[in-house]
Amino acid sequence: MKILLNLIGAIAVVLGVLGIFLPLLPTTPFLLLASACFARGSTRLHNWLITNPMFGRYLRNYELGYGIPLRAKVWILLLMWLSLGYSAYVVHRTGLQIMLFCIGCGVTLYLCRYVPTMCLPAPEQDGAPPAP
Structure with missing residues (x-):
C-alpha cells in the first residue's frame, strides 16, 4: 500500500x-x-x-x-477566473462553458468559505520583540 x-x-x-x-x-x-x-x-x-x-x-x-494568506487567495481566484474566462471564450460549446463556470463557482466557494485565511502577525517596530 x-x-x-x-x-x-x-x-x-x-x-x-x-x-x-x-x-x-x-x-x-x-x-x-x-x-x-x-x-x-x-x-x-x-x-x-x-x-x-x-x-x-x-x-x-x-x-x-x-490556512493560506489573503494575498495568495486573491491571486488564486484572480488567475483561476482569468484562465476559466479565457477557456470559456475559446470553447464555443455552451455545456462546457456552463461546466467551467460551475467549477469556478465551486472552487471560489470552497476557498472563501472553508479554507481559513491566515492572519499574519504585525511586524515588530524597530527590531523590538512583540509585547507579551
Whole structure:
C-alpha cells in the first residue's frame, strides 16, 4: 500500500508542478494530494515536500490548520477566473462553458468559505520583540 501511495504522490507532484505552467491544471489540489499520500506512505518524501522552498511553507500552514494568506487567495481566484474566462471564450460549446463556470463557482466557494485565511502577525517596530 505504501508503494501505491508514494506512486500516487509522485504523480501528483509532477501534475502540480505542471499546473504552475499550464492553465486549467490546478497546482494546489495536486500538491495537497501528494502531501496526504506521502504522509501515509513515506515520512522522508513528506518532509521533502513540506520543506520545499517553493511551496513547502504553504503546505505546512495548510496542514497545521492556519490556512493560506489573503494575498495568495486573491491571486488564486484572480488567475483561476482569468484562465476559466479565457477557456470559456475559446470553447464555443455552451455545456462546457456552463461546466467551467460551475467549477469556478465551486472552487471560489470552497476557498472563501472553508479554507481559513491566515492572519499574519504585525511586524515588530524597530527590531523590538512583540509585547507579551
